Amino acid sequence: MSRRLLIVEDDADTQSFVANGFTQAGFTVQTADDGRDGLFLGTSGDFDCLILDRMLPGLDGLAVVRSLRAAGVETPALMLTALSAVDERVKGLRAGADDYLVKPFSFEELHARVEALLRRPQEREETTELTIKDLTMDLSRRKVRRSGREISLTPREFQILEFFMRRPNRVISRTMLLEGVWDYHFDPQTNIVDVHISKLRRQIDGDDDTTLIETVRGAGYMMSDGS
Amino acid sequence: MFRNARTRLILITVLISALSTALVLGVLYISANQIIERETRRVVNAEIIGLSEEYSRAGVLGLAGAIERREQRLPDRAAVYLLTDNFGNKIAGNLGAWPPTVEAGGGWIEIDLIRTDTGRSVPIAAASLRLPGGERLLVGRDATGQTRFDRALWDAALLAAGAALVLSLVSGWLLTRLVFSRVGEVADTARTIVSGDLTRRIPLRGTDDEFDQLAGTLNNMLGRIEMLVTSLRTATDSLAHDLRSPLTRLGEHLHQLEDGTLPEDARAAAAQRAEAEVTHILRILTDMTEISRAEAGIGRAEFDQVEIDELLRDAHDLYHPVAEDAGIALTVSGTASPITGHRALLSQVLSNLIENSLRFAPEGSEIALQVTDTDKHVSITVEDQGPGVPEADLRRIAEPFVTGDQSRTAAHSGLGLALASAVAGMHDGALTLENRLNGPGLRATVTLSRDG
Numbered sequence: 146m147s148r149r150l151l152i153v154e155d156d157a158d159t160q161s162f163v164a165n166g167f168t169q170a171g172f173t174v175q176t177a178d179d180g181r182d183g184l185f186l187g188t189s190g191d192f193d194c195l196i197l198d199r200m201l202p203g204l205d206g207l208a209v210v211r212s213l214r215a216a217g218v219e220t221p222a223l224m225l226t227a228l229s230a231v232d233e234r235v236k237g238l239r240a241g242a243d244d245y246l247v248k249p250f251s252f253e254e255l256h257a258r259v260e261a262l263l264r265r266p267q268e269r270e271e272t273t274e275l276t277i278k279d280l281t282m283d284l285s286r287r288k289v290r291r292s293g294r295e296i297s298l299t300p301r302e303f304q305i306l307e308f309f310m311r312r313p314n315r316v317i318s319r320t321m322l323l324e325g326v327w328d329y330h331f332d333p334q335t336n337i338v339d340v341h342i343s344k345l346r347r348q349i350d351g352d353d354d355t356t357l358i359e360t361v362r363g364a365g366y367m368m369s370d371g372s
Numbered sequence: 373m374f375r376n377a378r379t380r381l382i383l384i385t386v387l388i389s390a391l392s393t394a395l396v397l398g399v400l401y402i403s404a405n406q407i408i409e410r411e412t413r414r415v416v417n418a419e420i421i422g423l424s425e426e427y428s429r430a431g432v433l434g435l436a437g438a439i440e441r442r443e444q445r446l447p448d449r450a451a452v453y454l455l456t457d458n459f460g461n462k463i464a465g466n467l468g469a470w471p472p473t474v475e476a477g478g479g480w481i482e483i484d485l486i487r488t489d490t491g492r493s494v495p496i497a498a499a500s501l502r503l504p505g506g507e508r509l510l511v512g513r514d515a516t517g518q519t520r521f522d523r524a525l526w527d528a529a530l531l532a533a534g535a536a537l538v539l540s541l542v543s544g545w546l547l548t549r550l551v552f553s554r555v556g557e558v559a560d561t562a563r564t565i566v567s568g569d570l571t572r573r574i575p576l577r578g579t580d581d582e583f584d585q586l587a588g589t590l591n592n593m594l595g596r597i598e599m600l601v602t603s604l605r606t607a608t609d610s611l612a613h614d615l616r617s618p619l620t621r622l623g624e625h626l627h628q629l630e631d632g633t634l635p636e637d638a639r640a641a642a643a644q645r646a647e648a649e650v651t652h653i654l655r656i657l658t659d660m661t662e663i664s665r666a667e668a669g670i671g672r673a674e675f676d677q678v679e680i681d682e683l684l685r686d687a688h689d690l691y692h693p694v695a696e697d698a699g700i701a702l703t704v705s706g707t708a709s710p711i712t713g714h715r716a717l718l719s720q721v722l723s724n725l726i727e728n729s730l731r732f733a734p735e736g737s738e739i740a741l742q743v744t745d746t747d748k749h750v751s752i753t754v755e756d757q758g759p760g761v762p763e764a765d766l767r768r769i770a771e772p773f774v775t776g777d778q779s780r781t782a783a784h785s786g787l788g789l790a791l792a793s794a795v796a797g798m799h800d801g802a803l804t805l806e807n808r809l810n811g812p813g814l815r816a817t818v819t820l821s822r823d824g
Contacts, residue, residue, distance in 0.1 A: 340693040
């Protein structure tokens with residue numbers, strides 16, 4: 146079962162860079178060069194995810210998403226934007242996009258975000274306990290145990306860990322953490338996220354040699370459940 | 373000529389005054405005419421009634437006698453009488469024969485009759501009657517008076533129209549001169565500005581009339597435009613200047629990458645440095661966009677209720693591990709009720725201020741975040757125990773592309789304080805920078821207006 150992706154992007158270089166990346170990652174990719182074609186193809190509903198440029202000839206990305214949502218097409222959409230202003234980011238989400246990514250971006254980051262969008266429905270499941278390897282998180286009693294040993298975390302550390310545990314085997318970028326945990330929609334100039342992660346690692350790994358939160362070079366972090 | 377607005381305005385004035393003169397005279401003419409006509413008819417009717425009574429009392433002969441007496445009483449022949457028998461033969465009166473177009477008893481008529489003494493045609497308003505014995509009676513009055521009135525009124529109308537024309541030309545000219553001299557000043561100023569002199573303003577006359585108010589408003593607008601253009605120019609200049617260095621360095625790193633003779637680890641280091649330069653350049657561009665948008669007030673539409681103390685606690689939560697690693701204590705204090713503001717931009721500003729302090733604060737020192745709430749303002753203060761800033765530079769460092777020290781880290785654009793200043797301005801507030809009172813350190817205060 147190959148996952149189908151629609152890429153609406155007028156810049157040929159960006160389009161082929163993104164399309165090639167996803168084809169190699171096992172996606173079935175279709176492309177459109179402008180907003181009208183994008184809207185036409187997107188309305189078919191044959192896709193699992195849409196990637197849209199914010200600025201498109203004919204009909205811009207915001208308008209395409211707005212029209213799709215108005216037509217009842219709920220396919221998850223990610224907006225690519227060269228406009229990094231905080232306002233513009235928020236505007237894209239308001240128009241109905243599910244996520245955005247500021248140009249220039251790394252393919253790893255885009256891939257991680259698309260995977261996140263594809264698995265989104267699972268997050269809505271009511272769970273009271275999350276488990277990754279020997280780490281368990283009791284959501285109702287807000288307790289974390291590793292191999293039976295109880296780990297005490299601050300509320301924020303708990304929140305970060307929950308963010309990872311709800312997205313096993315997926316790359317989580319620093320920006321995704323800032324947005325998801327702190328609701329910060331800009332990129333700070335210091336390595337604050339790394340510091341939070343290393344503190345969290347010290348807490349959950351203890352003296353263990355194997356870290357549960359792996360660093361993914363150039364992309365961010367990941368917790369894999371070994372499956 | 374009709375394309376000329378001034379001529380058009382004068383023509384409109386003349387046209388309106390001509391129309392109103394014509395209207396007044398027309399109404400006057402109609403009502404005066406009605407009065408004259410009514411009067412003539414009243415006289416003629418009274419005569420007919422009088423003569424009919426004479427007929428009933430004294431018969432045809434008595435009536436003929438009465439007619440003759442009346443004729444003599446009106447020697448200027450302003451009145452016309454004719455009494456004929458059943459067959460149209462004249463019995464009495466000053467009219468030669470019954471006019472062939474007139475039917476007896478046919479009501480009111482207007483006829484032109486030739487006077488035998490002057491030979492001129494005279495308009496007559498008359499009424500006729502068939503008497504019980506079959507005789508016919510015609511009584512009329514000279515309507516020349518009405519014609520004379522018509523002529524006098526026409527003369528007056530011409531005179532009035534002439535006067536109105538002259539007056540309206542003069543008033544139109546005066547009016548347009550008043551308007552167009554002011555319009556001309558505005559146009560002159562605009563032309564000078566278009567040709568490049570942004571400092572020109574429309575002269576005020578001190579009359580405080582609508583024209584002065586308009587000129588004042590336009591001048592305010594021009595001032596704002598000049599301010600924006602100047603700041604844009606400065607920003608573009610410094611942007612070009614500031615991008616030159618990282619781009620040059622980027623070029624060098626790329627050049628090293630191409631150099632095949634260099635060892636692998638030196639090339640890897642060059643690649644890393646190139647990446648850092650790109651990050652730096654992107655950072656500058658992002659911050660620059662953010663600043664110019666904040667200065668232009670874009671984003672006010674996103675204003676919402678923001679709890680500043682919560683914002684401070686979030687920032688504290690985010691930054692205290694980094695501070696801790698650097699051996700710096702990050703503290704937070706104060707409470708404030710919510711204000712109307714741009715949440716995302718305010719948290720970015722706060723983050724910029726904290727990062728700025730983190731860069732300069734020595735190990736073992738403290739960075740204090742504080743919120744204070746007054747009637748009209750909520751202030752955010754970030755105070756560090758770093759080296760501070762020389763007094764002479766305090767004003768300057770919040771301008772774009774100026775940093776206290778010249779050693780910029782790759783990720784630091786030098787625009788953090790400028791953005792703080794622009795965002796404060798967007799909230800009708802200001803950024804104040806001062807040195808700490810007790811010992812070295814910088815104290816940055818962002819004052820925000822409560823109403824946003």
